[in-house]
Amino acid sequence: MNFTRLLSTINYKKIPPSIFRSYSTMSIEKKLQSVFSKVDELKPVFIERLANAVAIPSVSGDESLRKEVFKMSEFLVKELESLGAYDIQVKPLGKQPPPVTDENLELPPIVLARVGKDETKKTIMIYGHYDVQPALKDDGWDTYPFKLVEVNDKLYGRGSTDDKGPVIAWLNVLQAHKELSLELPVNIIFCFEGMEESGSLGLEELVGREADKYFKGVDTCCISDNYWLGTKKPVLTYGLRGCNYYQIIVSGPGADLHSGIFGGVIHEPMTDLIRVMSQLVDVKGKILIPGIDEMVAPVTETEEKLYDDIEFDVNELNAASGSNTAIYQSKNDILMHRWRYPSLSLHGIEGAFSGGGAKTVIPAKVIGKFSIRTVPDIDSKKMDQYVFDYVNAKFKELGTPNSYKVELIHDGAYWKSDPFNDSFTAAKKATKVVWGVEPDLTREGGSIPITLTFEQQLKTNVLLLPLGKGDDGAHSINEKIDVKNYIEGAKTMAAYLHYYGEI
Ligand SMILES: NCC(=O)N[C@@H](Cc1c[nH]cn1)C(=O)O
């Protein structure tokens, strides 16, 4: 049966109030038992819902796919409506600021929605993103990236773990409660964005505008948009690195040229670019731009001890990267370099020849992309200036007549909080009840640019509650989420809501 039709056949208003009364005397554990059974029963429906979401190639970084990102926002609105959310607002964010190719390109909207309106209950703001990283079958995927495929209890597809799986899992939690006629223990405000993978453009301003309006009364925020550290043990996360993304544009010749005619007789833009890009970071990951390392907060003794209790080793890193290419072998070194030191990665060169075969071209204009993951206490604006000064100095040293420009495409702040508050307590209980173990407390090497803004603007704390495993391959080829993580993850989310509601 078509999923949307299936939902529309359930008339929630017709449920007799006596059902709600019978639940009201039940213990949380009993209620959760019913929720967990319902989640298990609905597994095929939940997988179909994720398949429908993955089928929309909502790649925010590809301007030609912007309409698909909009389509994804419409998909979410329909799902939310059918699951009983109200006050659904689709907030436009205006045009995408430069650098952008189409200067009339509209930013995808923020989708806001509420579930529950009980002043005696706490309110949780749940954030997620509905855009995804680019993906092409030719990148090396085994299957078409925008078709969810189940193989060996794993669901493959772009966005399956980052972040459509978790976003859809929250919707699944709503459906399980609806079908049980079980009231949610908290009020929920959903905030779904479509530009997270491209720097969350426009969201910070919206959060500022809505802090005392739509978001008024939020007690805590929960984000499911990161991963377990390894593959065996669930984690809760209290820190993220920030991310400043830059580009270097180099151009010279009026058009792409024949290397047999012009090779050796003109300054080539790509030679200049590669020369400069190769001086940003060394092969051991050391950032070569002066001033950045000096801003990093020193390691304290208390922090050093935190790593001892965490389950992780170099084999997990090798397994997740599909290689034996680790720079560091010890757990502490690996975790520190992922969580608390900055890193600089080179991502690509727009305009460079990248097809098969042997095209003898000299590209006329190339754009090098790189980013720096930031950590406490790096001052983002100071770091930008260090980057610009360094890149400009390196170009000067080349003495090239080609034109060059270095600029920031987007930035997002790092975030670190205290994992000992009511929200973490509820999530620890939820993890224990679903997975049978206490979660490790981790930081994350990736970034979720809006996290610090939520904390500051809504004057509340944020919990990161990841569903997927460390080997899910987010941003990579063959991204997946294990069926178990998707389903037990929804249970963990539900249990978290119930435990938080009772604190
Ligand atoms: N799941 C979070 C995530 O993947 N975040 C992105 C955010 C980002 C920042 N700049 C571009 N994307 C990440 O790369 O960490």
Ligand SMILES: [Zn+2]
């Ligand atoms: Zn994400």
Ligand SMILES: [Zn+2]
């Ligand atoms: Zn991502």
